[in-house]
Structures are given as structure tokens and as C-alpha cells.
Amino acid sequence: MVTEIVMPRLGWTMEEGVLVEWLKNDGDTVKVGDLIFTVESDKALNEVEAFENGILHIPPDAPPPGTTIPVGGLLAYLVQPGEALPSQKSTSLASPKMAEQPSAVATSAFQSASKSNGLPAISPRARRIAHELGIEWTALTGSGRSGRIVERDVRAALQSQPSAPISTPEPQLVEISPVARRAAEELGVDLASLSAKMSGKRITREDVERAAEFRAPVSTSADEKRIPVSRIRSVIAERMSASAHTTAPVTLTTEVDATELVKLRKQLKGDSSANTRPVPSYNDLLAKLCAVALEEHPMLNARLDGDEIVMSGAAHIGFAVDTERGLLVPVIRDVGSKSLRQIAAESSVLAENARSGTLKSDVASTFTITNLGMYEIDVFTPIINLPECAILGVGRIQAKQVVIDADAEKVAIRHMMFLSLTFDHRLVDGAPAARFLQRIKQFIEQPYLWLIG
Numbered sequence: 536m537v538t539e540i541v542m543p544r545l546g547w548t549m550e551e552g553v554l555v556e557w558l559k560n561d562g563d564t565v566k567v568g569d570l571i572f573t574v575e576s577d578k579a580l581n582e583v584e585a586f587e588n589g590i591l592h593i594p595p596d597a598p599p600p601g602t603t604i605p606v607g608g609l610l611a612y613l614v615q616p617g618e619a620l621p622s623q624k625s626t627s628l629a630s631p632k633m634a635e636q637p638s639a640v641a642t643s644a645f646q647s648a649s650k651s652n653g654l655p656a657i658s659p660r661a662r663r664i665a666h667e668l669g670i671e672w673t674a675l676t677g678s679g680r681s682g683r684i685v686e687r688d689v690r691a692a693l694q695s696q697p698s699a700p701i702s703t704p705e706p707q708l709v710e711i712s713p714v715a716r717r718a719a720e721e722l723g724v725d726l727a728s729l730s731a732k733m734s735g736k737r738i739t740r741e742d743v744e745r746a747a748e749f750r751a752p753v754s755t756s757a758d759e760k761r762i763p764v765s766r767i768r769s770v771i772a773e774r775m776s777a778s779a780h781t782t783a784p785v786t787l788t789t790e791v792d793a794t795e796l797v798k799l800r801k802q803l804k805g806d807s808s809a810n811t812r813p814v815p816s817y818n819d820l821l822a823k824l825c826a827v828a829l830e831e832h833p834m835l836n837a838r839l840d841g842d843e844i845v846m847s848g849a850a851h852i853g854f855a856v857d858t859e860r861g862l863l864v865p866v867i868r869d870v871g872s873k874s875l876r877q878i879a880a881e882s883s884v885l886a887e888n889a890r891s892g893t894l895k896s897d898v899a900s901t902f903t904i905t906n907l908g909m910y911e912i913d914v915f916t917p918i919i920n921l922p923e924c925a926i927l928g929v930g931r932i933q934a935k936q937v938v939i940d941a942d943a944e945k946v947a948i949r950h951m952m953f954l955s956l957t958f959d960h961r962l963v964d965g966a967p968a969a970r971f972l973q974r975i976k977q978f979i980e981q982p983y984l985w986l987i988g
Contacts, residue, residue, distance in 0.1 A: 538587045538613040544606045545576045551605045561593040589613030657684040665689045710737040718743045783960040786916045791976045794950045799982050813879040824978040826850035826870035827985040832971040834963045838922040853900030856889045863889040866900040914953045924962045928955035
């Protein structure tokens with residue numbers, strides 16, 4: 536039975552992805568669990584594995600690497616030994632939207648030029664490897680379908696001439712990831728110069744984006760500077776604009792006495808018997824108490840789907856992480872069913888993955904927490920993370936002198952903080968949202984109310 540290989544949905548909000556490269560060649564035998572291709576989503580580079588056994592068949596008119604393809608778009612097939620190949624029809628494959636990047640355009644243009652100039656056909660992956668290894672591919676005989684040069688032909692040519700000099704424009708043959716190469720073309724970064732500075736280290740997309748940030752910006756006048764917009768920044772801009780234009784946002788703010796929450800975290804840090812495990816951060820504590828509050832106020836744990844409001848049965852809490860690539864939102868699954876130590880361990884790994892660019896987009900959040908307290912910010916207006924109903928903004932915790940008994944005119948030093956809840960008025964009214972924020976305030980001021988739950 537023929538199995539279609541399509542662009543996967545790696546998150547609820549994912550609508551398209553970039554086919555980076557095939558990890559298997561046309562005609563290779565594939566087993567369940569084998570990694571067959573890589574996809575770049577808005578969060579990270581994802582390796583996609585096979586869920587069926589078979590022989591990989593990549594049609595000649597399949598979208599080339601570097602192409603942006605909608606979710607569900609057809610990429611290739613898995614066929615069984617002896618099974619007839621699917622008929623080759625361009626209309627049967629996805630109609631890919633070519634990324635507005637030189638790499639995708641160059642691949643398509645090169646294939647057309649090869650045919651018109653009488654050059655042998657070559658796969659994009661084989662051409663890239665030939666370029667990196669210094670192999671003159673135009674003289675090779677292809678062993679792929681219809682005589683197409685594939686990766687194994689290039690590597691065989693390298694083995695047959697081991698002493699041949701390597702003519703690559705990148706010094707020291709520094710390894711460059713496919714995503715980094717495409718980002719360099721998009722951002723105008725000179726890979727040859729960057730390679731010379733990396734001392735044999737593999738160049739990643741983060742290295743390219745960092746180089747783009749620190750290079751001299753293009754100046755159009757004495758008082759103007761222009762820097763290119765990265766892909767992740769484009770995605771952030773698109774989503775923020777969609778949130779601002781789609782939702783009916785309202786923000787509620789309240790000041791909270793966080794003294795007891797501060798004491799709780801100090802006690803957790805001082806637990807010598809648990810010093811080998813991560814100490815829950817304030818974000819971890821807030822995630823747990825928000826999950827309990829969402830169980831009591833499910834309308835804040837909802838999303839709008841067409842003409843229906845969908846309330847989630849579990850609280851998947853996203854927390855905003857500032858990275859060199861931009862703002863990312865890792866997600867902790869089913870927070871309500873996990874202990875504080877489990878949440879702390881999971882959030883620590885997720886945050887590190889977000890910063891290193893290895894974050895997996897396997898689940899969408901139902902509620903988000905964004906904390907700017909570490910930057911000495913007290914109050915701000917967070918933007919809803921679509922398709923969620925609400926987002927909680929957390930300000931800094933600051934020791935203040937406050938009145939704790941007005942009748943007795945008694946004051947004390949307390950640890951105070953501001954909370955900002957932005958909610959979508961299309962899904963929920965002001966009073967229910969205010970009660971939810973009030974409940975969070977109660978949980979912060981009296982942690983035992985949710986710790987015993």
C-alpha cells in the first residue's frame with residue numbers, strides 16, 4: 536500500500552513549514568522510526584521520522600529543499616517492494632509556496648538551467664554536498680531515477696579521488712547546517728568570513744543571526760540604519776499583528792502581596808534533601824497555581840474555533856522565553872497533574888532547548904505566562920498568544936512599606952508585585968476574568984490554598 540509523506544503539523548498554530556533537507560535518498564529502504572527529513576517551523580528545526588516501513592520515492596516534481604509548504608502538502612511516498620509507483624502528476628503534489636529566499640529560488644533556477652544547458656540532472660542535496668567536498672559533479676554519471684545524480688554518486692566520486700584537492704570557498708571545510716546556509720543567504724552574511732572565525736566549529740543558524748546583528752548595518756543616510764528582518768522576527772510580527780487585529784483584548788491589573796510566595800520559594804531553596812533537583816522558580820510556582828485556578832475558571836482556558844468556544848480539559852501552560860532568535864513560548868503539558876519539582880525540571884529543559892534552537896513544537900499552550908520582573912518592570916500590557924483566551928503578565932517583586940491594618944494604622948514591609956491579565960472579550964466577559972485574576976491573587980497571598988489541592 537502506498538503511504539503519502541506530507542508536511543506535518545508540529546503545533547496547533549503551525550500552518551506551513553520549510554522542507555530543509557531529505558535525510559534519506561530516493562530509493563532508500565525506510566523502517567519505522569527512521570529519520571527521513573527535516574522541517575523548519577517557527578520555533579526550531581525538527582527531524583521527522585517514518586511511521587511506516589517501505590521504500591522512499593521522491594517524485595521528480597516534488598518540492599525541492601528550501602521550499603515553504605503548507606501543512607498537509609504532499610512531499611513524497613513510501614511504497615512496498617514490487618509495488619507500482621504512484622503516477623507522476625504535478626497536480627497530485629502540494630502546490631508549495633516558494634520561500635522568498637535566494638536559496639529556494641536558486642535551487643529552482645539551477646534545475647531549469649541544467650536542463651536548458653544540457654547539464655546532467657542533480658538533486659539539491661547532492662549538489663550541495665558536491666559543492667562542500669569540491670567535486671566537479673557535471674562530469675559524473677547519475678545512478679538515480681532517470682540518470683539523476685544523487686548523494687551516493689558524489690561520495691563515490693570522492694572515494695575514487697582521495698588525493699584530489701578540495702576547492703571550496705569556505706576555508707577549513709567548516710560544516711554548515713542547511714538552515715544556517717539558507718539564513719546566511721537571507722541575511723546577507725558572508726559564510727567564508729564567518730567560517731574563518733569559527734575555528735572548525737559547526738556553523739548553526741544562531742551563529743549566522745549573531746553575525747548579522749554585529750556586522751555593520753546598511754546605512755542609507757547619516758541618521759539611518761537598516762538591518763534585515765530574520766525569519767523568527769517575521770513570524771513574531773505576523774502573530775502579534777494577528778492577535779491585535781483578531782482579538783478584543785482587555786487588560787486588568789492588580790497589586791498582590793507576594794510575601795508568602797517569597798517565603799515558600801526560600802523554603803524550597805533551603806531544602807538540603809532536594810539540593811540535587813531543580814529549585815522551582817517563580818514562573819514554576821505561578822504555572823502551578825494558574826493551572827489550579829484554570830480548573831475553577833475553565834472559560835479562561837479556552838479558544839475560539841469558528842462558531843464554537845473550545846474549553847480545554849487540561850492546562851498546558853506556555854511561558855515566554857527571551858532568546859537570541861526572538862521570543863519563544865515553550866509549553867509544559869498538563870501542569871495541574873504535575874508536582875512542583877516535575878514542573879521545575881521540565882521548564883528548565885524547555886528553556887534551554889528554546890535558547891539552543893532545539894525546541895520541539897509538539898503541543899500548543901492553552902494559557903501563557905510572561906514575566907518581565909527580572910527587568911524591573913512593574914506593569915505592562917501583554918499580547919494574547921493566539922488562539923488562547925488569556926495571558927498573565929508578571930511584574931517584579933519589590934519590598935514596600937504598605938498598610939496592613941487601616942483601623943490600627945499599622946504598616947509593615949511586604950513583598951509586593953503587580954499582575955496584568957489580558958483576556959479576549961469575545962470569549963469571556965470582564966467579571967469572570969476579574970474573578971479569575973482575584974483567585975490567582977488569593978493563591979499567591981495564601982499558597983496553602985493550592986498546595987493542598
